[in-house]
Amino acid sequence: MNQKFLATRSRLEFLELVRQFSATRSEQSPFDRALHRVLAADLQAGEDLPAGDRSAMDGYAVRAADTFGAGESSPAYLECVERIEVDTITQRILGPGECAWIPTGGFLPAGADAVVMVEYTEEIGAETIEVRCSATPGEHVMFRGEDAAAGQNVLTAGTRLRTQEIGLLAALGITTVPVFCRPRVAILSTGDEVVPVAASPRPGQIRDVNSYTTACLVDAAGGEPQAFGIVRDDLASLAEALGNALENTDAVLLSGGSSKGTRDHTVAALQQLPDAEILVHGVRLAPGKPTILARVGGKPVLGLPGQVGSAQVVMLVLGQPLIRHLSGDRDAFDENRRPLRRARLCRNIASKQGREDYVRVRLEQTPEGPLAHPVMGKSGLLRTLLQGNGLLTVAAEYEGLLAGQEVDVWLV
Amino acid sequence: MNQKFLATRSRLEFLELVRQFSATRSEQSPFDRALHRVLAADLQAGEDLPAGDRSAMDGYAVRAADTFGAGESSPAYLECVERIEVDTITQRILGPGECAWIPTGGFLPAGADAVVMVEYTEEIGAETIEVRCSATPGEHVMFRGEDAAAGQNVLTAGTRLRTQEIGLLAALGITTVPVFCRPRVAILSTGDEVVPVAASPRPGQIRDVNSYTTACLVDAAGGEPQAFGIVRDDLASLAEALGNALENTDAVLLSGGSSKGTRDHTVAALQQLPDAEILVHGVRLAPGKPTILARVGGKPVLGLPGQVGSAQVVMLVLGQPLIRHLSGDRDAFDENRRPLRRARLCRNIASKQGREDYVRVRLEQTPEGPLAHPVMGKSGLLRTLLQGNGLLTVAAEYEGLLAGQEVDVWLV
Numbered sequence: 054m055n056q057k058f059l060a061t062r063s064r065l066e067f068l069e070l071v072r073q074f075s076a077t078r079s080e081q082s083p084f085d086r087a088l089h090r091v092l093a094a095d096l097q098a099g100e101d102l103p104a105g106d107r108s109a110m111d112g113y114a115v116r117a118a119d120t121f122g123a124g125e126s127s128p129a130y131l132e133c134v135e136r137i138e139v140d141t142i143t144q145r146i147l148g149p150g151e152c153a154w155i156p157t158g159g160f161l162p163a164g165a166d167a168v169v170m171v172e173y174t175e176e177i178g179a180e181t182i183e184v185r186c187s188a189t190p191g192e193h194v195m196f197r198g199e200d201a202a203a204g205q206n207v208l209t210a211g212t213r214l215r216t217q218e219i220g221l222l223a224a225l226g227i228t229t230v231p232v233f234c235r236p237r238v239a240i241l242s243t244g245d246e247v248v249p250v251a252a253s254p255r256p257g258q259i260r261d262v263n264s265y266t267t268a269c270l271v272d273a274a275g276g277e278p279q280a281f282g283i284v285r286d287d288l289a290s291l292a293e294a295l296g297n298a299l300e301n302t303d304a305v306l307l308s309g310g311s312s313k314g315t316r317d318h319t320v321a322a323l324q325q326l327p328d329a330e331i332l333v334h335g336v337r338l339a340p341g342k343p344t345i346l347a348r349v350g351g352k353p354v355l356g357l358p359g360q361v362g363s364a365q366v367v368m369l370v371l372g373q374p375l376i377r378h379l380s381g382d383r384d385a386f387d388e389n390r391r392p393l394r395r396a397r398l399c400r401n402i403a404s405k406q407g408r409e410d411y412v413r414v415r416l417e418q419t420p421e422g423p424l425a426h427p428v429m430g431k432s433g434l435l436r437t438l439l440q441g442n443g444l445l446t447v448a449a450e451y452e453g454l455l456a457g458q459e460v461d462v463w464l465v
Numbered sequence: 466m467n468q469k470f471l472a473t474r475s476r477l478e479f480l481e482l483v484r485q486f487s488a489t490r491s492e493q494s495p496f497d498r499a500l501h502r503v504l505a506a507d508l509q510a511g512e513d514l515p516a517g518d519r520s521a522m523d524g525y526a527v528r529a530a531d532t533f534g535a536g537e538s539s540p541a542y543l544e545c546v547e548r549i550e551v552d553t554i555t556q557r558i559l560g561p562g563e564c565a566w567i568p569t570g571g572f573l574p575a576g577a578d579a580v581v582m583v584e585y586t587e588e589i590g591a592e593t594i595e596v597r598c599s600a601t602p603g604e605h606v607m608f609r610g611e612d613a614a615a616g617q618n619v620l621t622a623g624t625r626l627r628t629q630e631i632g633l634l635a636a637l638g639i640t641t642v643p644v645f646c647r648p649r650v651a652i653l654s655t656g657d658e659v660v661p662v663a664a665s666p667r668p669g670q671i672r673d674v675n676s677y678t679t680a681c682l683v684d685a686a687g688g689e690p691q692a693f694g695i696v697r698d699d700l701a702s703l704a705e706a707l708g709n710a711l712e713n714t715d716a717v718l719l720s721g722g723s724s725k726g727t728r729d730h731t732v733a734a735l736q737q738l739p740d741a742e743i744l745v746h747g748v749r750l751a752p753g754k755p756t757i758l759a760r761v762g763g764k765p766v767l768g769l770p771g772q773v774g775s776a777q778v779v780m781l782v783l784g785q786p787l788i789r790h791l792s793g794d795r796d797a798f799d800e801n802r803r804p805l806r807r808a809r810l811c812r813n814i815a816s817k818q819g820r821e822d823y824v825r826v827r828l829e830q831t832p833e834g835p836l837a838h839p840v841m842g843k844s845g846l847l848r849t850l851l852q853g854n855g856l857l858t859v860a861a862e863y864e865g866l867l868a869g870q871e872v873d874v875w876l877v
Contacts, residue, residue, distance in 0.1 A: 140656075156724035156726065158722065200846055216678050216681040217850035223673065224672055225672075226665070226672055228663055250640055256517070260638055265635040266631060273628075416801070431607050433570065
């Protein structure tokens with residue numbers, strides 16, 4: 054395919070193309086090691102949860118009708134017929150005019166349909182309880198099956214498991230869960246000037262930074278980064294390294310050099326591989342324009358810009374959604390999960406229309422609220438990344454942002 | 466100490482008391498396994514970064530003075546005396562009227578002080594370059610030492626390492642770093658009704674949920690959760706289990722029953738231990754009031770409420786800051802790192818003055834912007850946690866929030 058026929062794409066067009074890739078196969082995981090993993094199948098409750106009606110408070114289990122009209126000035130008087138233990142279900146059936154002491158979490162006796170908080174009661178004599186409020190049926194009761202009913206679908210495939218979902222699995226006794234495998238993501242660094250971190254660079258050489266920053270971002274997105282080292286920047290070496298990486302992993306990230314020459318090599322090397330198609334060559338992003346997406350034998354290859362700052366932005370807006378999608382996450386492309394902070398912009402930011410801009414900012418907390426200071430500097434420097442703690446998006450349809458404007462800063 | 470003399474505390478008073486605990490000891494870590502770890506010592510750069518002046522663009526290295534006044538209608542003409550390779554530093558010194566082709570990342574030759582982007586140039590004949598813009602000194606140059614100067618403190622103790630800090634370590638060849646140990650956090654569940662997740666609960670019994678949800682939140686805060694199982698709810702068993710956990714870990718979380726009786730047992734058991742002091746007994750939070758903080762032999766013990774929803778809130782607002790503090794994180798108490806989303810509140814929320822309220826909400830994206838729907842339900846239920854994806858804070862000085870009001874939702 055001739056490179057000049059390849060149109061550049063917008064970010065959304067890029068993400069649309071990502072949808073064609075399939076999620077990894079699935080595996081079984083102990084539930085208590087499945088935090089942040091993605092469910093590969095729907096899960097059903099095997100039992101009612103709670104298993105019966107439980108009290109949400111310390112107090113007295115009552116028949117609500119027995120307390121109707123009761124209040125501070127007109128208390129009801131009930132006979133306390135039992136003190137319920139937290140770990141047993143009583144056989145007693147509560148009759149009219151009767152109540153039972155119940156601790157938080159205790160199971161209600163049959164006949165009872167509400168709980169009166171202990172604060173609204175008083176013990177009058179040995180077995181008589183004064184109730185100074187009117188309970189409504191169901192008050193302070195967690196009903197049988199209210200969390201989950203036996204047989205009900207409680208979690209669906211594609212759900213990323215949060216703390217609360219792990220809690221539900223524990224409650225239901227589901228100790229093993231089907232999850233998508235963490236996609237194995239190969240990371241290749243190219244560039245004749247790049248040497249391993251443990252090396253002492255000769256004049257002109259630099260240490261490999263992108264392999265490590267990219268690995269961090271792969272890990273944060275739920276992938277399993279696998280370092281494939283530094284590749285010489287010639288066609289044959291690149292094609293061989295790509296082929297090898299593709300054979301052993303689910304996706305390949307190529308952290309390329311930044312000059313036009315090295316980018317051309319990447320495209321040429323990809324085109325040499327069997328069953329390869331360049332899907333995207335250039336994205337209307339700044340930084341991040343020289344991004345490449347290819348499909349080789351059904352697997353994605355993402356070519357990242359060489360500048361460390363640009364590579365980070367591309368990973369955040371394109372690479373991480375790709376990895377989440379390969380993980381089976383149905384919210385892979387949901388931008389509403391980004392951690393944002395509202396702030397006031399300190400100065401004007403110019404931007405080209407037709408291109409989405411990501412501007413690095415430093416958030417400062419002031420008595421007048423948070424301020425966003427743009428951190429300027431070349432995208433090959435680490436300094437701007439270290440000083441910044443957020444990104445600002447200037448949408449493609451805008452020509453910039455104005456000082457004083459309220460903006461949403463994406464914490465990174 | 467008599468329990469009735471123990472005042473309840475506000476959240477900020479609680480966190481102030483947490484400062485008395487010390488960070489864990491430190492250890493050496495490979496830099497590429499140190500993401501999210503906290504530096505235990507200042508780090509210096511051993512060399513200049515970059516090691517020399519580097520080009521940020523593909524183009525020509527020039528002496529800026531040679532291009533002054535150049536433009537579209539009045540180009541300057543320079544002699545191209547060398548094509549610089551990306552991985553070597555040339556020995557040539559650029560003379561007046563001379564320029565050199567340079568790729569992105571290439572090191573500038575001596576004499577050059579700026580780079581002209583290739584887009585503003587044209588090759589006229591074999592060695593003559595037409596330059597159609599005026600370069601300012603330093604333009605498109607990343608200067609020697611701009612990221613870090615040899616000997617300079619580049620990172621300070623207490624910094625939690627993000628992707629960009631890992632990148633700086635790689636660039637400087639710092640392959641091993643001193644970090645604070647992840648605090649080992651014991652998790653104990655109490656309650657006679659609680660059985661292990663793998664068990665089939667008899668009537669009246671429930672499975673242990675809090676051990677697992679708490680472990681997730683410990684892990685997310687950088688701690689190392691260690692399960693110490695379920696303890697019978699009597700004084701002797703509790704005191705023994707607490708003593709054992711304290712001997713083997715850096716902090717203890719006690720996920721207690723919710724009834725007043727079990728809470729009293731916790732305090733009594735703590736008081737039996739040598740060198741123990743109850744620091745907090747009750748926090749002006751809802752949910753989360755029955756929270757306990759003690760210091761036993763210099764280590765913190767946090768008693769969590771038994772209801773799963775309350776325990777999660779207490780972990781988020783008190784437990785996680787505690788664990789981050791034990792990790793040596795200087796931003797342990799910084800609320801400005803919370804991921805927030807601005808939304809419009811759907812209905813009024815009432816709240817008691819003098820108490821900080823956390824209200825569970827579900828964010829809904831609508832064409833008019835995000836809406837926050839309060840998710841009501843008993844705090845012992847998992848359903849409210851599963852349906853919700855955020856928390857709303859009602860500050861102690863407010864009596865509630867109004868429908869239609871803009872609010873900041875904390876994504877959880």
